[in-house]
Each structure stands twice: as C-alpha cells, then as structure tokens.
Amino acid sequence: xxxxxxxxxxxKKSWLARIRSTEGTELKMTAKKSKYKHVVxxxxxxxxxxxxxxxxxxxxxxxxxxxxxKLIPSVMITHAYVFHRDNKSLWTFAxxxxxxxxxxxxxxxxxxxxxxxxxxxx
Numbered sequence: 001x002x003x004x005x006x007x008x009x010x011x012k013k014s015w016l017a018r019i020r021s022t023e024g025t026e027l028k029m030t031a032k033k034s035k036y037k038h039v040v041x042x043x044x045x046x047x048x049x050x051x052x053x054x055x056x057x058x059x060x061x062x063x064x065x066x067x068x069x070k071l072i073p074s075v076m077i078t079h080a081y082v083f084h085r086d087n088k089s090l091w092t093f094a095x096x097x098x099x100x101x102x103x104x105x106x107x108x109x110x111x112x113x114x115x116x117x118x119x120x121x122x
Contacts, residue, residue, distance in 0.1 A: 007121075037120045039081060042101045046081040051092065052116040053078065053109055078107065082117075090114055 037048040055074040080092035083103065094105035 002098070035122055039096065041096060048079070048081050048120045049082065049092075050118045050120060051078045051109070052076070052118075053113045054084075054115060055113070066110060074077060079120075080107065085111075087111065090117075095122055112115070 016035045032049050034045075038045050039048075039101070040046075044094055053076050057071050057074055059071060078092065080094045081096075083091040083093050083106070085091070090109045090111060092107045093103040
C-alpha cells in the first residue's frame with residue numbers, strides 16, 4: 001500500500017513540474033509515437049521483426065553413419081511483418097497492397113523452430 005501511495009505522490013510531482021515548466025504556454029496532449037518499424041493496414045498495426053529460426057537440412061543420397069552425423073540444421077534469418085501468432089505457429093508477410101488488405105510473401109513457422117524474434121527500431 002505504501003508503494004502505491006508513493007507512486008501517486010511521484011506522479012503528482014512530475015505533472016506539477018511539467019505544468020510549472022510550461023506556464024504561459026498551452027499544454028497539448030499528443031499520442032506517443034511507436035519507436036518500432038510498423039505498417040497500419042485496415043486500422044491494425046503490424047510490427048517488423050528479425051526472426052531467427054532453425055531449418056531442417058536433408059540429403060536424399062546414400063551416406064555412411066559418420067557422414068549422416070555431419071548434417072546439422074541451418075540457422076536462418078527472416079525479416080518480415082508478424083501477421084499473427086498463437087501457441088503453435090507464427091504467421092508473417094513481407095509485402096502488402098497499400099490501399100487494400102492483401103498480403104504477399106507469406107510464411108508460417110512452427111513455434112518450436114523459432115529461436116528469437118527481435119522487433120526492428122525505426
């Protein structure tokens with residue numbers, strides 16, 4: 001309870017400092033701009049990500065046991081807008097129609113293959 005009261009007290013102090021520093025001028029409330037790269041399509045905001053994921057590597061030829069163990073998965077990087085995410089999959093797109101809700105260069109990644117998602121700054 002003390003933390004809440006102290007937070008409110010600090011909040012009041014910061015607002016008073018802002019009001020005092022702008023005396024004689026009109027206060028304007030503006031929306032905070034996003035610091036991340038994004039697009040808005042049909043009133044929905046999609047953020048741009050660098051996605052690091054694991055891609056299976058395959059070979060259909062004959063090989064010894066030692067040669068088979070040399071196959072390792074590839075670490076891939078995709079730059080795209082995240083369309084949707086749930087517990088099993090991550091949907092992305094890289095191209096879109098400017099005046100309509102049409103998406104191109106689409107992918108869907110199993111969540112188990114995605115190692116890292118980094119939102120891209122402006």
